[in-house]
Each structure stands twice: as C-alpha cells, then as structure tokens.
Amino acid sequence: MADIAELVRLLKELEDDLVSCTRCGMCQAVCPLYGETGRETDVARGKLVLVENLSQEILDDPEAVKERLDRCLLCGSCAAACPGGVPVLDVFLKARAIITGYLGLSPIKKAIFRGFLSNPDRFDSLMQWMGRLQGPFTRSVNKTLGSSCARFMSPVIGDRHFMPIAAEAWHKKAHRDFTEPRQSGRTRVVFYPGCLVDKILPRVAEAAMEVFAFHGVDVYVAAQAPCCGIPALSAGDVKTFSHLVEKNIRIWQDLDFDYLVTPCATCTSTIAKLWPAMETYITGDSGKIRDQIPGIVEKTRDINAFLVDVMGVQAKQSADSGTVTYHDPCHLKKSLGIAKQPRTILAASGSLQLSEMSDADRCCGMGGSFNLAHYELSKKIGAKKRDAILATGADTVATGCPACMLQIIDLLSHAQSKIRVCHPIEVYAQSLRQTAGPARAENQK
Amino acid sequence: MTDKQVVRRFEQIVGAENVMAAEADRQAYAYDAAVLDSVVPALVVRPETMEQLGQVVALCNENGLPLTVRGSGTNLSGGTIPSSTRSVVVVTNGLARILEINTEDLYAVVEPGVITAKFAAAVAEKGLFYPPDPGSQAVSTLGGNVAENAGGLRGLKYGVTKDYVMGVEFFDVNGELVKSGSRTVKCATGFNLSDLMVGSEGLLGVFARIVLKLIPPPKASQAMTAVFDSVEKASETVSAIIADRIVPCTLEFLDNFTIRTVEDFRHAGLPVDAEALLLIEVDGHPAEVQEDSEKIQEICRKKGAVSVQAAANAEEKDLIWQARRDALPALARLKPTTVLEDATVPRSRIPDMVKKIKEISQTYNLDIGTFGHAGDGNLHPTILTDKRNHEEYARVEKAIDDIFEAALAMGGTLSGEHGIGLAKRKYMETETSRGTILYSRMLKQTFDPKNILNPGKMIGE
Numbered sequence: 084m085a086d087i088a089e090l091v092r093l094l095k096e097l098e099d100d101l102v103s104c105t106r107c108g109m110c111q112a113v114c115p116l117y118g119e120t121g122r123e124t125d126v127a128r129g130k131l132v133l134v135e136n137l138s139q140e141i142l143d144d145p146e147a148v149k150e151r152l153d154r155c156l157l158c159g160s161c162a163a164a165c166p167g168g169v170p171v172l173d174v175f176l177k178a179r180a181i182i183t184g185y186l187g188l189s190p191i192k193k194a195i196f197r198g199f200l201s202n203p204d205r206f207d208s209l210m211q212w213m214g215r216l217q218g219p220f221t222r223s224v225n226k227t228l229g230s231s232c233a234r235f236m237s238p239v240i241g242d243r244h245f246m247p248i249a250a251e252a253w254h255k256k257a258h259r260d261f262t263e264p265r266q267s268g269r270t271r272v273v274f275y276p277g278c279l280v281d282k283i284l285p286r287v288a289e290a291a292m293e294v295f296a297f298h299g300v301d302v303y304v305a306a307q308a309p310c311c312g313i314p315a316l317s318a319g320d321v322k323t324f325s326h327l328v329e330k331n332i333r334i335w336q337d338l339d340f341d342y343l344v345t346p347c348a349t350c351t352s353t354i355a356k357l358w359p360a361m362e363t364y365i366t367g368d369s370g371k372i373r374d375q376i377p378g379i380v381e382k383t384r385d386i387n388a389f390l391v392d393v394m395g396v397q398a399k400q401s402a403d404s405g406t407v408t409y410h411d412p413c414h415l416k417k418s419l420g421i422a423k424q425p426r427t428i429l430a431a432s433g434s435l436q437l438s439e440m441s442d443a444d445r446c447c448g449m450g451g452s453f454n455l456a457h458y459e460l461s462k463k464i465g466a467k468k469r470d471a472i473l474a475t476g477a478d479t480v481a482t483g484c485p486a487c488m489l490q491i492i493d494l495l496s497h498a499q500s501k502i503r504v505c506h507p508i509e510v511y512a513q514s515l516r517q518t519a520g521p522a523r524a525e526n527q528k
Numbered sequence: 529m530t531d532k533q534v535v536r537r538f539e540q541i542v543g544a545e546n547v548m549a550a551e552a553d554r555q556a557y558a559y560d561a562a563v564l565d566s567v568v569p570a571l572v573v574r575p576e577t578m579e580q581l582g583q584v585v586a587l588c589n590e591n592g593l594p595l596t597v598r599g600s601g602t603n604l605s606g607g608t609i610p611s612s613t614r615s616v617v618v619v620t621n622g623l624a625r626i627l628e629i630n631t632e633d634l635y636a637v638v639e640p641g642v643i644t645a646k647f648a649a650a651v652a653e654k655g656l657f658y659p660p661d662p663g664s665q666a667v668s669t670l671g672g673n674v675a676e677n678a679g680g681l682r683g684l685k686y687g688v689t690k691d692y693v694m695g696v697e698f699f700d701v702n703g704e705l706v707k708s709g710s711r712t713v714k715c716a717t718g719f720n721l722s723d724l725m726v727g728s729e730g731l732l733g734v735f736a737r738i739v740l741k742l743i744p745p746p747k748a749s750q751a752m753t754a755v756f757d758s759v760e761k762a763s764e765t766v767s768a769i770i771a772d773r774i775v776p777c778t779l780e781f782l783d784n785f786t787i788r789t790v791e792d793f794r795h796a797g798l799p800v801d802a803e804a805l806l807l808i809e810v811d812g813h814p815a816e817v818q819e820d821s822e823k824i825q826e827i828c829r830k831k832g833a834v835s836v837q838a839a840a841n842a843e844e845k846d847l848i849w850q851a852r853r854d855a856l857p858a859l860a861r862l863k864p865t866t867v868l869e870d871a872t873v874p875r876s877r878i879p880d881m882v883k884k885i886k887e888i889s890q891t892y893n894l895d896i897g898t899f900g901h902a903g904d905g906n907l908h909p910t911i912l913t914d915k916r917n918h919e920e921y922a923r924v925e926k927a928i929d930d931i932f933e934a935a936l937a938m939g940g941t942l943s944g945e946h947g948i949g950l951a952k953r954k955y956m957e958t959e960t961s962r963g964t965i966l967y968s969r970m971l972k973q974t975f976d977p978k979n980i981l982n983p984g985k986m987i988g989e
Contacts, residue, residue, distance in 0.1 A: 102864040102916065107561045108602045112645075112666040121574065121621040122553075123601070129556035136555055147552035166857035167866075 090145060090185040094138035097174055097181075101135040104128060104169045110161035115446040115464045116154065124151045127161035127171045134178045149182045149319075154457065156450030156464075157317055158413035172418075173360045176316055180364060183319025196315045196323040203309040203330065207252045210282045214248035221247065227503060230496040241458055244496035246283050246489060253285035254308040257292070261301050261340075269301040270393070271340040275331075277347030279485035281308050287346050287485060287505075290512035291386060297515050298394050305334045313353045314452055321364035328358060329367030332375050342393065343383045346508055348484035349451065351385045352418035385415060386508055387483055390431075391424040396511075398430030407435040407510060408477040410468065410491065411444035412484035425483045428507040432514035435479060440471040447482075449490035461490070469494040472502065479503045481510055531570075534591055538573050538616075541583045546622065548572040557598065557617045561664075562606040562951050563867050563915060569596070569610040569617045576622040578639070578736045585734050586703025588616050589980055596982050597730045599641060599669030604868055605949030607676060607729050611984045618734070620671050627737070629654050634742045635694055635711050640671025640735040644678075647740075657745035659686035662945065663856065671735045677727035679945030681852075684903035685777040685811075688945065690726040692741045698725060698733035701976050711739055729947055730982035732975050746811035749777070750821040751845040752838040754806045754828040755799045759783070762804035763879040765831040766902050769808075770875070772827060774820050779903030780807040780852050783882060786859065786897040786910075790851055793858035798851060802834065804882075806902065807852050855899045856910065862895065863912040867924060871931050873940035875905040884934045885909045891930075892923040906944030932958075948986040956987065 110127040111117055123129035130152055136142040152175060162171040188196070199206045221231040224244055231247050233240040253276055263269045272295065276288045295302045309330040315323035335343065345351050358365070358376050365373045390396040407429055415421040422444070429437055448454070448464030468491065472480050480495075480502055482488055492504045538547045548554060549571055558566035570593070575581040588595040594615040598608045610617055620641035627637040631654050638647060644665040651658045661680035662668055668678065674696070679688040695709025708721035725732060756762040766779060782790070782805040791798040798805070806828070810820040821838060828836045839845035860866040873881045882898055885907075889896040900907040909931055913924050932942055932955050942952045942959050957965055968987045972979070983989055 099864070102914070103861075105561065105563075105860055105866050106559055106601075107860075108600050108664070108667050111600050112643075121619070122548075123556035124553055132556055132559065133552055142552060142555055144552055147550060151552060167860045168857075 087143070087145075087185070090181065091138055091140060093181045093184070094134065094178065097134065097177055098138065100170055100174050101131055101138070103167050104131045105167050106132075107166060109164060109166055110171075113160040113164045115158065115160065115448060116156060116460065119460060119463050125154055127165070127169075130155065131169070131171070131174065134174065137182075145182050145185055149179070149186060152179055152182070154453075156413075156446055156448065156453045158446040158450060159417040160413060160446060163417035170360070172357075176357065176361060179317065179319035180321045181319075184321075188318070188320055192318050192320065196318065196320045200310055200315060201323045201326045203307050206310070207255070207282075207308075210248055211251060214250045214282075217247055225496040225499070227501045228492045228496050230492050243458070244493045246492060249282055249285050252308065253281045253288045254304055254306070257288065257304045258306045259302065259304050261303050263301045265339060267301070269299060270342070271301045271303070272389070273303045273305070273335060273338060273340045273343045275343055275345045275350060276304075276308060277345050277350040277485065278308070278310050279489065280346055284485050284488065284506075287509060290506065290509040291344075291346050293512040293515060294390065294508055298390070298396075300394070303338060303340060307334060309334070311350045311353045313349055313357070316353070316357060316361060317452055321361070324361070325365045325367060328365050329372045332367075332372050332379065335379065336375060341382065342389055343379060344386050344389045345383075346386045346483070346485070346506055348385065348412035348414040349486055351383060352414035355380050355383045356418050385419065385421050385424070385483065387415075387424040387428045388419075388421050390511075391427045396428060396431045398427050399433035401430060401433055401436055403436055404434045405436070405479065406438045406475070406477040407479040407481055408438050408440045408472060408475040409443060409507070410440070410447060410472070410480060410482040410487055412482055412487045413444070413446050415483050416444045421483075425481070425507045428511050429481055432510045434514050434517075435510060438475045438477050440475045440477075442467075442471060445471070447487045447490045447494075449486045451486060454490065462494075465490055465494045469498055473498065473500065477502065479505060479510065481505055481507045483507055534587070534593070535571065537587055538571065538584065541587065542573050542575050542580050546574040546576065548574075557601070557619070558610065560598075560601045560603040560606060560608040562604050562609070562949065563865060564606045564609060564950055567610045567615070568613055569615040570613060572617045572619060574619040574622045578623070581618070581623065581734065581736055582699045582703040582705060584616075584618055585699045585701060589701040589703070589978060592978050592980065594980050594983050595734070597640075597671070597675070597734055599672035600643070600664070600667045602664040602668050603672065603676065603949060604870070604946040605943065605951040607947050607949035607982070607985055608672075609950060611982060620669060624669075626650055629656070629742070630711070631656060633711060636740050636742055637711075638670050638738050638740065640669060640674075640738065642670045644668045644670055644673055651742055652745070655745070656742040658692065658740065658742055660689045660692060670738055670740070674726055674735065674738055675728060675730055676947040677945070679901070679906065681778045681780065681901060683901060683906065683945075684779055685775045690723070693722055693726050693738065694741050695739035696722045696725050696735060697737040698735050700733055701978065701980060705736060706733060709739060727947070729949060729986050731972055731986060732981060734981070746777070748814040748817045749809055749811035750817050750838060751807070751809040751848045752821060752825060752836065753848055754808065754833040754836045755802045756804040756806070756832070757802065757834055758832075759804045759882045760879045761832045762806055763876075763882075763902070765806065765828055765833065766878065767876055768827050768831055769824055770903075772823060774810070774823060776808050776820075776824070776903060777811045778807070778809040779901070781805070781878070781898075781900055781902035781907070782807070782851070782855060783898040785895070786855050786899045789862065789897060790854045790858045793861065794850065794854050796847060796851060799834070805851075807848055852899070855897070856908075859897045859910050859912060863914055865913045865915040865921075867911040867913065867928070868946075869909050869911070869928065869931060870900075870906060870944045870946045871909065871935035871940060871942065872904070872906040872944035873935050873938045875903065877938040877940065878902055878905060878907070880938060881907060881934065881940070885931060888927050888930045888934075892927045894920070894923060894927055896927070901944070904944070905940065950985060953986055953988055
C-alpha cells in the first residue's frame with residue numbers, strides 16, 4: 084500500500100474508538116513515559132489525537148505520527164485507567180499496522196521478523212549460535228543475579244546488564260507428549276514457555292515442570308516453540324504476526340487438552356487479548372485459523388492463575404525465612420486483572436514473607452522493543468521501580484513476566500544489588516523441593 | 529524578528545529540547561477537555577526554571593505573540609485552547625517542584641506545574657491537609673487550579689481553591705516579577721493582587737510561585753447514603769441538614785439516570801428505582817462526627833428517605849464514594865461525546881433545577897445525567913451525544929443555552945468551578961452586566977496592552 088487515500092480509509096475504520104476519547108487527560112496520571120518527559124505526544128490522549136488527525140487529513144505526515152506512536156511501552160496503564168474505556172492498545176497496534184503497511188517495514192526489522200522470528204527453527208538456531216558465541220564477548224557482572232555485560236563497546240548491547248542466552252532452547256530437550264490416557268482424569272496442560280523463558284530463562288520452565296509434576300498435571304511441550312507474535316505486532320508487521328499465530332494454532336489444533344498455560348505475562352495477554360482484538364489480520368487457512376481463536380482464548384491461563392484458580396493452590400502460614408516483594412507486570416494486572424494469584428503462589432511457598440513495594444503495579448519500563456529503541460528512557464522509568472524494590476529491604480523480588488525479570492535484573496545489577504530476581508513459580512517450586520518427600524507422597528495418595 | 533529568529537530565541541532561553549515546532553507536536557497542544565474546536569498553536573515551549581518562564585513571557589510580549597499557559601490541559605471551558613494559530617503554548621509541567629511545606633506556619637510554596645493530588649499526598653505525609661479536590665486532581669496542576677478557581681467535592685465545608693491561596697508571584701507581560709500576599713495569616717500590604725489573580729484564567733499574568741494555606745486534617749469521618757423516591761425530598765433533606773447547623777464535608781447527589789448508568793457499569797447494588805441518591809460525609813472530632821451522623825440519618829428519615837445507611841467500615845465507605853467516582857466514567861461510556869456542564873444554583877433551588885434539566889432533556893430529546901455537589905448547588909448536568917451527528921449536536925447547543933438561562937433565572941451562576949474560557953463567554957454579560965465586561969477589558973488593557981495573555985477568553989476581545 085503506497086496510496087495515502089488507502090491509508091486514510093483504513094485509519095477511518097478506527098474512528099468509533101478514536102472519537103470515544105473525551106480528551107479528559109486522565110491518562111497523564113498513569114503513563115510511565117509521560118511521567119518522565121511531560122510531552123503530550125508521549126501520552127495516550129496526544130497519540131490518539133495524532134492518529135485521528137492523520138485519518139482526517141488534518142495532518143499529512145504519517146512518518147511523524149509513526150515515530151510518536153512507537154514511543155510507547157504498550158503497558159496498557161492508560162487503557163486500564165481510562166474513564167471512557169477507550170481500547171487504547173488496540174487502537175495503537177492497529178494504527179501501527181496500518182501506517183507500517185503504508186510506509187513499509189524497515190529493512191532491519193524485515194530481516195529479523197520475516198527472516199528469523201517467523202521461522203521458529205531458524206530463530207532457534209540463531210539464538211543457539213549466539214548462545215555459544217557470546218562467551219568471549221561478555222563477562223559476568225553479578226553472581227547473585229547471573230547477569231553479564233559486554234566485554235567491549237557494543238552498539239547493540241550498550242551498558243546493559245543482561246542474562247546470557249541459553250546454549251540450547253529449553254523446549255528442544257523438554258519436548259514431551261501427554262503420558263496419561265484422557266480417561267485418567269488428570270488435568271491436561273499444553274505448556275507454552277514463551278521465547279524469553281525458552282531461550283534466556285529456562286530455569287522458570289524447569290520450575291514450572293516441577294510444580295506440574297507435584298500437582299499431578301499431565302503436560303505437553305511442543306517440539307517447536309513459535310513466538311506469540313507480539314514483537315512483530317508491535318512493529319506493525321501483521322504478516323509475520325498472522326504467520327506466527329497460525330504456526331501456533333496448527334500445533335495445538337489436533338491436541339486434546341484442558342488449558343494452555345504460560346509463565347509469561349506478555350504471551351498470556353497477547354494470546355488472550357490481542358489475538359482476538361487483532362483477528363482481522365489473522366488470515367491463515369482462509370479464515371479457519373481465526374475461527375479457532377475463541378477456543379484457544381478460553382483455555383489460556385497465566386501459570387499463577389492456573390495454579391490458584393484451577394488447581395486450588397492456597398496461601399500458607401509463612402515461616403519467616405526471608406522476605407519477597409512482588410512486581411505486578413502490566414500485562415498481568417492491567418491487561419488481565421491478575422494480581423492476587425501470583426501473591427497467593429508466593430504465600431503458598433510457606434517460606435517467605437511478602438513485603439509490598441510502593442506502586443507495585445507501576446511499569447518497570449521494559450516494554451519489549453521499547454527497551455531496545457529507547458534504552459535511556461527505559462532506564463529512567465526503571466529507576467523508580469529499582470528504588471521501590473530496594474526500599475522494601477526484601478531479599479527476593481518476584482514477578483510473573485520474564486521480560487520484567489530481565490529489566491529488573493539489569494536495574495539491580497547496575498545498582499550492585501544482591502537481591503534475587505525470580506518468577507513466583509520458582510519460589511513455589513523451591514519450597515516444594517524442600518518439603519518434597521512427605522508432601523509429594525501425600526499429594527499422590 | 530523573523531519567525532525563525534524568534535524560535536531560535538526561545539531555544540536559547542529554554543533549550544532546543546523544550547521547544548516544539550514540528551506540526552505533529554503542535555497538534556497535540558491544540559485542545560483541552562472541553563468539547564470545542566481545536567486551534568493548533570505556532571509553537572510550544574516548556575520552561576524548566578522560573579527565570580526561563582519570565583524570559584519566555586517577555587519574548588512573547590516583545591513580538592506580540594499571544595500566549596496560552598497550559599498545565600495538564602484538563603480545562604472544561606476551553607481555557608487552555610490556544611487563542612490563535614499565532615499562539616505560543618507555555619507548558620508548566622517542567623515547573624513542578626514543591627518548594628516548601630511548612631508544618632509550623634501551615635503553608636506551602638509550590639511551582640505552578642505541581643499536580644494537585646501529588647501535592648495533597650505530600651502534605652498528608654507531613655500530617656497536614658490541603659482540601660480542594662477537583663475531579664481531575666490526579667492530573668490537574670495547582671497553577672491551573674488557581675487560574676480557574678477550581679472546586680471539588682469538599683467545597684461545602686472547606687471552600688474552594690481561592691480559600692487556600694495566601695499569596696502568588698507572577699510575571700507581568702514584560703517579564704517583571706510581581707509579588708502579592710505573604711506567608712503569614714494576616715497581610716495588609718499593598719493591593720490584594722492574589723485574589724485578583726485567582727480565577728483570572730491566564731488573562732492577567734503568568735504564575736511563577738503560589739503560597740497555599742494548609743490546615744490540620746480532621747480526626748474522624750463517617751460516610752452514609754440516603755435513598756429517595758423524589759428529588760424534592762432529597763433536596764429538602766439537604767436544606768434541613770444545613771438548617772440544623774451541620775455542615776457535612778461532602779454532600780453529593782445522583783439522579784435516577786446516573787444511578788441506573790452507574791449500576792449498569794459497576795453492579796454494586798445501587799437502588800435503580802430511586803429518583804435520587806444522597807452521598808454524605810461528615811468529618812471532625814470523633815464525638816462531633818458521631819453526633820452529626822446520627823442527626824443526619826434522623827433528618828433523612830424524617831424527610832422521607834426510603835432508606836438510610838451508614839458505612840460500617842473503610843470498605844463500605846469506599847463503596848459509597850466509588851459510586852460517585854463512577855458517575856462520570858459510567859456516563860461517558862454511553863456515547864462518544866460527553867458535555868459536562870457546571871451551572872450552579874442556590875442550594876434551595878436544586879429541585880427546580882433538576883426538574884428543569886429533565887424538561888430540557890425531553891424538549892431536545894437528549895440523554896442528560898445529572899449528578900454533583902448538592903450541598904453547594906453545583907450540579908453537573910452531563911449531556912451524552914456524538915459530535916459527529918451535527919443535527920443532534922445543534923440540539924445539544926440549544927439545551928446548553930437553556931440550562932444556563934434557567935440557572936441564571938434562579939439566581940445561580942454560569943460556572944461553579946470549570947471557569948468561563950471560550951465555552952461560556954457569550955453568556956457572561958447576561959449574568960453580569962455590560963459594565964462588568966467593559967471594566968474587565970479596561971483592567972486587562974492596563975496590565976496587558978498588547979493583549980497577548982490568553983486573548984479572547986472569558987471577556988472576549
């Protein structure tokens with residue numbers, strides 16, 4: 084599409100959502116980016132105005148609008164707090180797709196999304212190579228956190244403190260079929276690790292498997308782990324997005340299972356909220372892929388919510404062996420309303436006292452590709468999170484999203500902190516391990 | 529100076545990163561929360577120090593550039609919409625420091641861009657109380673609150689912003705700093721320019737610093753609700769409470785349309801058949817709170833309330849105020865465009881006003897939900913519409929005319945707390961007089977000979 088009339092026509096389809104913004108400006112109170120910059124184009128109200136003006140040809144600079152639309156964490160804080168209920172994220176993602184369709188995808192994004200992300204095997208091999216080659220170029224900086232930094236000046240890494248890439252994607256060795264017959268009555272779960280857990284934080288997946296085993300859940304792990312599509316969608320590349328949704332659905336469509344469980348807040352909200360909201364872009368198998376989305380959404384659960392709401396895990400009286408503080412990932416709390424369950428999982432460990440940080444649901448500043456494009460801003464937003472974590476004096480910080488984990492590791496590593504960063508499921512799995520013998524026997528009776 | 533040279537001068541004053549000249553940036557400063565046409569300014573500047581602010585104002589005046597000060601752009605009467613496409617918008621959120629909270633002398637000094645709710649929280653942390661709580665307090669700035677004389681839910685007992693302004697420092701059009709008022713309770717020094725500046729809507733000067741009064745917080749509070757089958761009974765109850773020498777801190781009213789909409793939205797079990805709901809809170813010394821709340825419940829029953837309920841704990845109290853907080857969001861979701869008015873009448877005329885609004889909604893076939901501050905007669909008739917429907921919007925404009933006409937006929941006022949701005953300037957003369965407009969214009973002409981300060985607002989040109 085290179086026709087501006089077509090751009091305008093497609094943007095006009097967003098009109099009903101755009102006019103529902105009353106310009107009250109309440110989004111300014113919650114936007115983490117606006118909190119740093121104070122610029123109206125950084126907050127939802129300003130961005131919605133620009134999209135509307137572009138659609139009404141009051142503004143004829145799609146590039147300027149795209150540049151401003153892309154400065155957004157997609158945390159959804161604005162949508163969650165919007166008095167008028169404007170579906171801000173849906174509008175932003177659709178507008179990004181439409182404008183990208185007009186301007187075209189940048190060559191580098193095209194190479195990454197079309198060349199690698201949309202091809203899971205090739206993506207795995209790339210990550211595997213990077214995992215093997217990273218050694219000489221990086222060095223460990225923080226033993227508690229396990230973080231590394233670049234050994235030499237690197238334009239891509241900058242001064243980030245990051246977790247090394249796993250030598251092998253987790254799902255490759257973890258692939259497994261259901262082991263019990265349907266009639267066994269066991270809950271059947273398709274476990275979807277998500278790229279970050281699969282390739283950078285496999286320890287979270289290992290913990291999840293221990294917990295599933297303890298609760299007698301029958302687990303399926305696919306031989307391929309295609310991305311949920313969010314990086315492509317947020318870059319406006321709906322072709323790759325649609326392709327990835329199709330790849331995933333084709334893996335699941337012939338399986339007989341009860342729940343699709345992920346330990347990644349962003350994957351959960353992408354599948355449960357964005358797949359249906361963006362279904363017009365999902366074109367595979369002449370619409371048959373799209374038709375399966377409602378069925379998938381119904382089965383999709385965040386792992387904390389699955390354990391508490393489905394398996395009935397309950398909080399326990401806690402022995403005082405340390406304190407943990409919990410950060411609410413935007414994609415769990417603001418997108419899905421999941422805030423109690425991860426805390427219940429932490430309390431179910433029976434070992435750590437929960438010490439709440441101030442503004443636990445304030446965005447950590449990661450925002451996926453936002454961190455890559457705007458590292459300095461991301462760091463500034465993160466500084467508030469870092470200070471809130473340090474103020475609790477907790478020795479562990481838990482959060483239900485691997486992307487938030489990576490951001491918090493970077494923040495704490497720079498602060499030379501010895502606070503452990505983990506997923507609630509890791510805390511829970513650890514407690515099961517400690518009381519494994521008798522409890523497991525009890526559970527399996 | 530050429531346009532380019534002027535932009536360079538602004539950049540020299542505030543730094544290039546604080547000057548926005550790109551079309552896409554300027555379009556994001558063309559509106560506020562009022563349902564009015566946008567006006568794209570020529571330039572947006574964001575000073576970060578008081579000195580920069582003074583220089584920006586002076587530079588605008590030298591070049592005859594109209595200037596509109598903008599905090600968070602939440603104004604409901606168009607006060608922060610640029611006056612013309614030649615306007616410079618001066619954003620104050622770079623001037624957002626709380627300079628002092630004095631717990632001995634009970635005052636605070638702030639820059640104009642400080643967010644109201646953040647300030648109130650900082651004051652509360654020091655064990656003191658800043659009562660004004662406009663509906664937009666989570667985002668509104670104190671500079672905007674003073675410029676518009678913002679009110680809020682606590683107006684009945686605690687007053688509005690003007691009751692807390694002890695002093696102001698502001699720049700005149702030449703960038704000279706003018707100081708008025710002081711940090712003392714008493715002050716008889718010079719003209720009382722602070723009071724003149726409150727509610728001046730950016731027409732007379734640009735705030736640099738504000739001195740605000742703080743008070744000790746109440747020790748206890750009690751919230752309650754009363755359900756009525758007629759607006760008259762609810763209104764008589766309001767009058768009876770005041771007549772009994774009780775001044776609740778908050779006394780809010782929801783009409784049937786609003787009750788039903790909030791219930792659809794929240795499902796909190798509101799009485800959808802009720803014609804009116806009063807939400808009442810008293811605060812003060814625990815013994816006084818106890819006594820007053822019992823008296824109020826008795827008055828409600830005596831005046832024919834269908835039911836009266838006091839909050840037994842913090843959660844129940846929160847539930848009561850949640851209903852009030854939900855009123856606007858719930859109404860706003862019904863239709864794309866929400867026109868929120870704030871015509872205010874003497875409190876004894878509330879039944880007449882509610883009845884009149886109902887008539888108007890029938891005459892023009894419009895959805896209007898009415899809620900608001902019954903204790904001070906400040907109602908918020910909220911018209912739900914779709915501005916794209918030109919035929920309907922023409923009826924909305926007629927309905928607004930009728931609402932103001934009715935309020936004025938009852939001895940009320942055009943605006944309780946939103947200000948006049950662009951939206952209500954055409955009614956100004958009806959409420960006041962020709963002389964008032966001319967006098968105000970002479971005043972402005974003296975302070976602002978080139979008419980650069982938010983020209984066209986409130987008193988026209």
